[in-house]
Amino acid sequence: MDRQLTVIIEKADNNYSAYIDGIDGIVTTGNSIDEIKKNMVEAIELYVETCKELDLECPEELEGDYQLNFKMDVKSLLEFYSGIFTKAGLERITGINQKQLWHYASGNRNPRPEQKIKIETALHKLGEDLLSINL
Structure with a gap:
């Protein structure tokens, strides 16, 4: 391994x-x-x-x-993909409200471990969904 x-x-x-x-x-x-x-x-x-x-x-x-x-880290990820993911879109896939996501993106607050897992899980699921689509 x-x-x-x-x-x-x-x-x-x-x-x-x-x-x-x-x-x-x-x-x-x-x-x-x-x-x-x-x-x-x-x-x-x-x-x-x-x-x-x-x-x-x-x-x-x-x-x-x-x-x-x-x-x-969540702040870097949200900043890097800010031109791709809107806070409204992230709210829909993560279940985390936009205001909270803004706090994470600005660095004013760090997400709890459970919130990090929610974000990561939602993004991985989105990636899997996208990979399963053929055009």
């Missing part, structure tokens, strides 16, 4: 930054999730190559097979 490495994506001033939870020294930036994913793979490859070239110990998590799991 592949090891699971969690990549944390956060909003920076003008783009997004990402790092691997628990492994120091690997950081990247990007303007989209796809760019972050691509750049993170490249950053890991460069890090491993540099460790080999300089005869440094490489974290064992990066040896062999591993899978990258990407994680975003």
